[in-house]
Amino acid sequence: MAEHKDSSNSSSNSSSNSSSNFSSDGNGASVLPAGTEAPNFTLKAAPDRDISLAELRGKPVVLAFYPADWSPVCGDQMALYNEILPDFREQGAELLGISVDGTWCHKAFADARKLRFPLLADFEPKGEVSRAYGAYDDSGVSQRALFVLDAAGVIRWSYLSPMGVNPGADGILAALERLTPEQRGASASTSASSGSRTSAPAATSSDAGAAR
Amino acid sequence: MSEEFGGARLSPPVSARDHVAGDANAPVTLVEYGDYECPHCGHAYPIVKSIQHRLGKKLRFVFRNFPLAESHPHARHAAEAAEAAAAQGKFWQMHDAIYENQMQLEDEDLVATARRLKLDAEQVARALEEGTWTARVREDFRSGIRSGVNGTPTFFINGERYDGAWPDEDAFVRALDQAAKQAPTGRTAS
Numbered sequence: 472m473a474e475h476k477d478s479s480n481s482s483s484n485s486s487s488n489s490s491s492n493f494s495s496d497g498n499g500a501s502v503l504p505a506g507t508e509a510p511n512f513t514l515k516a517a518p519d520r521d522i523s524l525a526e527l528r529g530k531p532v533v534l535a536f537y538p539a540d541w542s543p544v545c546g547d548q549m550a551l552y553n554e555i556l557p558d559f560r561e562q563g564a565e566l567l568g569i570s571v572d573g574t575w576c577h578k579a580f581a582d583a584r585k586l587r588f589p590l591l592a593d594f595e596p597k598g599e600v601s602r603a604y605g606a607y608d609d610s611g612v613s614q615r616a617l618f619v620l621d622a623a624g625v626i627r628w629s630y631l632s633p634m635g636v637n638p639g640a641d642g643i644l645a646a647l648e649r650l651t652p653e654q655r656g657a658s659a660s661t662s663a664s665s666g667s668r669t670s671a672p673a674a675t676s677s678d679a680g681a682a683r
Numbered sequence: 684m685s686e687e688f689g690g691a692r693l694s695p696p697v698s699a700r701d702h703v704a705g706d707a708n709a710p711v712t713l714v715e716y717g718d719y720e721c722p723h724c725g726h727a728y729p730i731v732k733s734i735q736h737r738l739g740k741k742l743r744f745v746f747r748n749f750p751l752a753e754s755h756p757h758a759r760h761a762a763e764a765a766e767a768a769a770a771q772g773k774f775w776q777m778h779d780a781i782y783e784n785q786m787q788l789e790d791e792d793l794v795a796t797a798r799r800l801k802l803d804a805e806q807v808a809r810a811l812e813e814g815t816w817t818a819r820v821r822e823d824f825r826s827g828i829r830s831g832v833n834g835t836p837t838f839f840i841n842g843e844r845y846d847g848a849w850p851d852e853d854a855f856v857r858a859l860d861q862a863a864k865q866a867p868t869g870r871t872a873s
Contacts, residue, residue: 547834553753555828585753639833 475504475629502605502616502631509534509620510603514591518574522567522589524624529656531564532620533643536601538612538634540572540580540590548615548637553586555640562647563655567591570613571598608634619646622656691831691844697745702774705735705743710866711859713742714839716749716827719761719781720788721835728782730852737856741863746778748823749835757788759820764793766816767807768800776800841866 503509509532513523524532537548549568552559559566568590572580577590593600593613601607606616615632628646632638697703697712715731717724735744748766750758761781768777780796781788787796790811798804810816827837831844838845840862849855 550751550754551828551833554751554824558825558828587753637833639831640828641831644828 475502475626502614502629503618503626505626505628507626509618509624509626510600511624512600512603514569514593514600515574516589516591517578522591524620527565528624529622531562531622531647531650531655532624533559533564533566533647534569534604534616534618534620535566536569536604536606536613536616536618538608538615539570540576549580549586549590550584551637551640552588553584555644556587558640558644559647562644562650563657564619564647569593569600571601571611606631617643619643619650621650621654623654625654627654693839693842693844694829695826696842701745701747702769702778703743703745704775706740707743709741709743710863711738711742712745712839712841713859714745714747714842716747716823716830716832716835716837716839718748718750718755718758718835719765720755720758720785721751722785723834724836725782725785727836727849728779730849730855733852734856734859738859738863742859747827748820749827749832749837750820750824751835759817760790760811761788761793762820762823763811763814763816764797764807766819767810768797768802770810771802771806773800773802777802 509524511524513521516522535548535552552566552568556566566588568586568588570577570590571593572590573594574592577592580586581590591600598607598611598613601613604616604618606614608614615634615636615638617628617630617632617638618626619628621627627650628642630638630642693714697714701714713731713734715724715727717727731744735742748762750762752759765774765777765781768774777796777800780800781793784792784796790808793811794804794808797807830839831837836849838849840858845855845858847854847858
């Protein structure tokens with residue numbers, strides 16, 4: 472529906488090249504475009520565990536906002552991402568699913584679907600993080616919105632899918648592949664751009680995920 | 684909708700590596716990304732059969748693997764067994780037999796099916812054990828992701844994702860007929 476990708480690779484303030492249909496889906500919502508610094512957040516990944524976005528600095532991060540656990544379409548989308556997770560990780564990226572469901576609901580859902588990535592609860596205050604990303608729907612749930620963040624926490628690609636449509640993973644993979652080595656936080660690069668590289672060591676230890 | 688990042692368009696196009704049923708010069712190519720353990724794919728199986736029958740020489744049908752292995756623990760081996768059968772020249776027989784016995788997908792069931800089809804069943808068993816076809820199945824899966832497959836079954840008509848309701852067979856046939864009319868005569872590869 473509305474895709475934003477970074478037109479220039481490193482400019483801070485890209486005017487997105489797909490400005491024609493600037494992420495408005497009819498109810499006025501508008502997802503943060505490429506070039507924006509991703510708002511930090513701390514959310515529960517399990518009843519007793521928090522994840523902060525800042526912890527993941529140093530590697531690309533995929534944020535997948537979705538309306539709700541258990542709805543059949545969501546299950547499909549998260550199940551699909553679960554399958555393609557090795558390919559995300561091959562790109563060095565971490566995946567976080569985010570909805571307004573509570574942690575116990577997330578846990579039951581993740582257990583049932585054997586999800587191996589964290590589901591974060593944008594539960595209290597409800598939808599606060601989704602709103603910050605322009606990914607909240609007035610009906611009371613997160614929209615189906617995708618963001619690819621680079622290692623410095625800058626949004627490099629965002630996409631808002633119609634509520635009923637599973638956006639698949641092709642856009643995410645293409646966006647990850649477009650990242651420059653520096654944006655990936657490649658350890659090889661000695662051209663340390665700024666002090667923003669904390670190279671957080673797998674704060675979300677891969678497999679533990681939200682489940683188990 | 685997703686053309687912007689190349690989604691919803693079959694990639695790579697149908698080629699010699701694919702399993703193809705029907706006339707190579709047919710004006711319409713239907714590609715299915717399917718999972719052998721997926722109940723919806725099981726539901727689609729007789730519909731596709733019927734469509735093949737109805738369109739006859741106008742249609743060639745291609746099947747690519749899209750096992751959602753985390754949800755369907757038998758799907759990957761079933762796909763690999765069909766690939767092993769393909770290596771012995773009987774892909775479609777195996778494909779059909781698996782969909783017709785979707786409740787029996789343990790390794791020994793797959794090998795028994797191979798035996799029933801008069802394949803070298805030992806070779807199929809060994810292929811499953813050794814993962815001979817694992818990479819090929821994963822390759823199919825990845826191509827599906829690239830093409831904008833977002834669940835199973837997903838169909839492509841002449842390279843374009845069909846988002847209509849496939850359980851409506853008549854509508855499906857109309858879409859295929861329409862594609863046949865629009866297709867340039869004398870196909871170039873698609």
